[in-house]
Amino acid sequence: MAPNPTHTALWPAPHASGAVDATVHVPGSKSVTNRALVLAALASEPGWLRRPLRSRDTLLMAGALRAMGVEIEETVSSSSSVAGGPQTTGEAWRVLPTGLRGPATVDVGNAGTVMRFLPPVATLADGPVRFDGDPRSYERPLNGVIDALRRLGARIDDDDRGALPMTVHGGGALDGGTVEVDASSSSQFVSALLLSAPRFNQGVEVRHTGATLPSLPHIRMTVDMLRAVGAQVDTPESGGEPNVWRVTPGALLGRDLTVEPDLSNAQPFLAAALVTGGRVVVPDWPARTTQPGDRLREIFTEMGGSCELTEYGLVFTGSGSVHGIDVDLGEVGELTPGIAAVAALADSPSTLRGVAHLRLHETDRLAALTKEINELGGDVTETADGLHIRPRRLHGGVFHTYEDHRMATAGAIIGLAVEGVQIENVATTAKTLPDFPELWTGMLGA
Numbered sequence: 335m336a337p338n339p340t341h342t343a344l345w346p347a348p349h350a351s352g353a354v355d356a357t358v359h360v361p362g363s364k365s366v367t368n369r370a371l372v373l374a375a376l377a378s379e380p381g382w383l384r385r386p387l388r389s390r391d392t393l394l395m396a397g398a399l400r401a402m403g404v405e406i407e408e409t410v411s412s413s414s415s416v417a418g419g420p421q422t423t424g425e426a427w428r429v430l431p432t433g434l435r436g437p438a439t440v441d442v443g444n445a446g447t448v449m450r451f452l453p454p455v456a457t458l459a460d461g462p463v464r465f466d467g468d469p470r471s472y473e474r475p476l477n478g479v480i481d482a483l484r485r486l487g488a489r490i491d492d493d494d495r496g497a498l499p500m501t502v503h504g505g506g507a508l509d510g511g512t513v514e515v516d517a518s519s520s521s522q523f524v525s526a527l528l529l530s531a532p533r534f535n536q537g538v539e540v541r542h543t544g545a546t547l548p549s550l551p552h553i554r555m556t557v558d559m560l561r562a563v564g565a566q567v568d569t570p571e572s573g574g575e576p577n578v579w580r581v582t583p584g585a586l587l588g589r590d591l592t593v594e595p596d597l598s599n600a601q602p603f604l605a606a607a608l609v610t611g612g613r614v615v616v617p618d619w620p621a622r623t624t625q626p627g628d629r630l631r632e633i634f635t636e637m638g639g640s641c642e643l644t645e646y647g648l649v650f651t652g653s654g655s656v657h658g659i660d661v662d663l664g665e666v667g668e669l670t671p672g673i674a675a676v677a678a679l680a681d682s683p684s685t686l687r688g689v690a691h692l693r694l695h696e697t698d699r700l701a702a703l704t705k706e707i708n709e710l711g712g713d714v715t716e717t718a719d720g721l722h723i724r725p726r727r728l729h730g731g732v733f734h735t736y737e738d739h740r741m742a743t744a745g746a747i748i749g750l751a752v753e754g755v756q757i758e759n760v761a762t763t764a765k766t767l768p769d770f771p772e773l774w775t776g777m778l779g780a
């Protein structure tokens with residue numbers, strides 16, 4: 335088969351001629367948008383999402399819900415339709431929940447949120463729902479969701495690998511109850527079961543049995559968003575047992591939600607300020623959030639920057655020096671590629687720990703970062719659960735991206751400081767940030 339021209343296309347990563355000084359409006363959060371879509375689809379009344387992210391992952395989620403009978407109207411709104419609701423302008427999606435139905439086909443692409451959050455929804459549909467996706471989606475762990483749903487009463491046909499492709503034979507309802515899940519390979523197993531649980535006959539009690547649990551902030555995001563639509567959730571943090579979450583059955587409210595900017599997608603722009611000794615402002619940075627990207631304020635400060643959270647947003651300033659860091663990224667794994675890129679440009683070595691599960695993300699991120707940074711002259715080694723990065727003088731070359739949006743943005747960060755870096759398939763950023771090339775060149779004043 336001839337290679338796909340967009341996948342082999344090379345994008346010359348812009349080199350920064352000086353300190354960047356820009357305001358970057360970062361589009362909405364993938365994780366919030368896809369949770370909000372699921373919760374709105376399960377609600378007992380219509381709801382609104384304002385400033386949703388429009389990207390491959392969120393359009394796949396919307397398309398899948400539509401395939402199961404949910405109506406999602408895309409409008410440009412000028413104000414809230416709900417008295418006392420937020421007054422916002424921009425794009426809005428109105429979600430009209432209906433009886434979920436099959437037969438339907440769901441394309442998950444390579445979206446972890448779609449492949450994990452929707453099988454529990456499909457158990458509530460009246461008919462079979464077929465799940466398929468990109469070749470990589472067949473390799474990403476799904477067994478935790480499939481096994482748990484079977485134990486909660488679902489009928490699922492897979493090829494016995496506990497992975498995609500598969501068919502969920504929705505029976506219009508699911509018993510629910512108590513279930514053990516080893517979510518050490520993905521926090522999304524827990525989030526998936528909790529999100530649909532208010533609609534299970536007995537709700538759910540999820541007991542995580544694995545030795546580690548990544549991405550806890552993303553589970554907190556699930557719990558917060560469930561509570562915001564009226565669900566009753568007991569968590570380890572609200573006085574419950576460690577590693578146990580309980581959701582009581584009940585109707586969900588249709589809400590009017592404005593989606594926060596995606597703080598993990600703000601990362602390359604903050605990194606640009608850090609590595610060029612410049613300044614980047616990200617408007618609407620939330621004062622309180624469950625997004626893991628909020629940890630960048632602390633991590634990039636330790637690496638040499640400083641930040642101020644104002645009413646307008648986050649002002650992040652680089653000092654001209656970039657330091658290495660020794661950090662456990664288990665809670666914020668999706669930040670690893672961008673931190674590795676900055677660490678490769680630092681004045682001292684770094685150790686990134688707690689992220690073994692990244693081997694099963696969009697690509698094997700530990701192997702990909704090691705190979706691509708080393709091919710530019712770097713010195714990165716993989717450890718059992720992360721990376722050692724010893725900064726070296728880097729040179730130009732092709733930075734391969736393995737259809738991983740965060741590999742593409744990591745390569746762009748390196749390209750700011752190293753002339754002649756070419757990013758393969760920058761279009762892969764469309765997974766969560768289709769406007770990346772334009773936002774990046776706009777930031778650089780090009």
Ligand SMILES: O=C(O)C1=C[C@@H](OP(=O)(O)O)[C@@H](O)[C@H](O)C1
Nearest residue numbers: 365520521522548549552667668
């Ligand atoms: O629930 C979510 O929205 C996410 C959870 C995390 O997944 P893992 O726990 O599989 O790392 C994160 O890496 C992913 O980008 C988004």
Ligand SMILES: C=C(OP(=O)(O)O)C(=O)O
Nearest residue numbers: 444445446447668695696
């Ligand atoms: C791991 C990621 O995505 P997914 O939701 O596909 O797991 C990510 O965006 O870094």
